Amino acid sequence: MRTRWATGPRSITLVRHAESTGNVADAAAHRRQAESLDLDLRDADVPLSDTGREQATALGRWLNQPSEVRGPHGTRPDAVISSPYRRASETARIACEGLGLDLDQDERLRERDLGLFDGLTGRGIQSRHPAEAERRSRLGKFYYQPPSGESWVDVVLRVRSFLRDLEGLDGADVWLFTHQAVIMAHRFALEGLDEEHVLKLSRDLPLPNVSRTLYTRDGDRMALQVFADTAALDQAEVATTHEPGGSDDEPD
Numbered sequence: 001m002r003t004r005w006a007t008g009p010r011s012i013t014l015v016r017h018a019e020s021t022g023n024v025a026d027a028a029a030h031r032r033q034a035e036s037l038d039l040d041l042r043d044a045d046v047p048l049s050d051t052g053r054e055q056a057t058a059l060g061r062w063l064n065q066p067s068e069v070r071g072p073h074g075t076r077p078d079a080v081i082s083s084p085y086r087r088a089s090e091t092a093r094i095a096c097e098g099l100g101l102d103l104d105q106d107e108r109l110r111e112r113d114l115g116l117f118d119g120l121t122g123r124g125i126q127s128r129h130p131a132e133a134e135r136r137s138r139l140g141k142f143y144y145q146p147p148s149g150e151s152w153v154d155v156v157l158r159v160r161s162f163l164r165d166l167e168g169l170d171g172a173d174v175w176l177f178t179h180q181a182v183i184m185a186h187r188f189a190l191e192g193l194d195e196e197h198v199l200k201l202s203r204d205l206p207l208p209n210v211s212r213t214l215y216t217r218d219g220d221r222m223a224l225q226v227f228a229d230t231a232a233l234d235q236a237e238v239a240t241t242h243e244p245g246g247s248d249d250e251p252d
Helices: 021-032 050-063 086-095 122-128 130-139 152-168 180-191 195-204 231-236
Strands: 011-016 079-082 103-105 173-178 212-218 221-229
Touching: 011 086, 011 180, 050 086, 050 231, 079 086, 086 103, 086 173, 122 130, 152 180, 173 180, 180 195, 180 212, 180 221
Parallel strands: 011 173, 079 103, 079 173
Antiparallel strands: 011 212, 212 221
């Protein structure tokens, strides 16, 4: 069901966090065909990589350009809300420095919890938890919940709750700094997508770090204007990074 609006923001911009050391460790694990990531941190504490800080700085420079340079879909934020995870809040602080805005955090924007699978690659899940891998294959990843973790549906439910609270920001341009699965959950809720469509989008269109996804208010709905836009990185000639294949079973 598509989320409908009686009041609410003029626009919602969803920004995926900049490249993290978790993204780097994930890529290295896949190159080695390893079962787990070489990363000894809580998921919430994973910081940006050097490239990630460059990406966040590039977004900040883009935000400080005149509106005619940013273009018709280059909104500036009136309100900024971030996932409390370090890689997202760090991206928001760097990108919005100098805008004179308070940075709020909301735990409903945090990354999907992979539970027992945290830190494992797909190869590691198959090897160490074959029964769960079979159950996931049977149920499909939209409804499958890893032991002590979250399904995609769980993420959608918290996103729907979060969107209802945005109704109080009537007429504002709101920027959200968050994670890949959470952005796809917003697409599911705002556009009324079905399971097959949202999983196909996630699989076929990997979401770059620091990319923007923009919705603007159109009557009682939010209309998608841009998805996975990397104009800020392209202008600054900073590397664009994303996971291969758009898989959601590795750290974001």
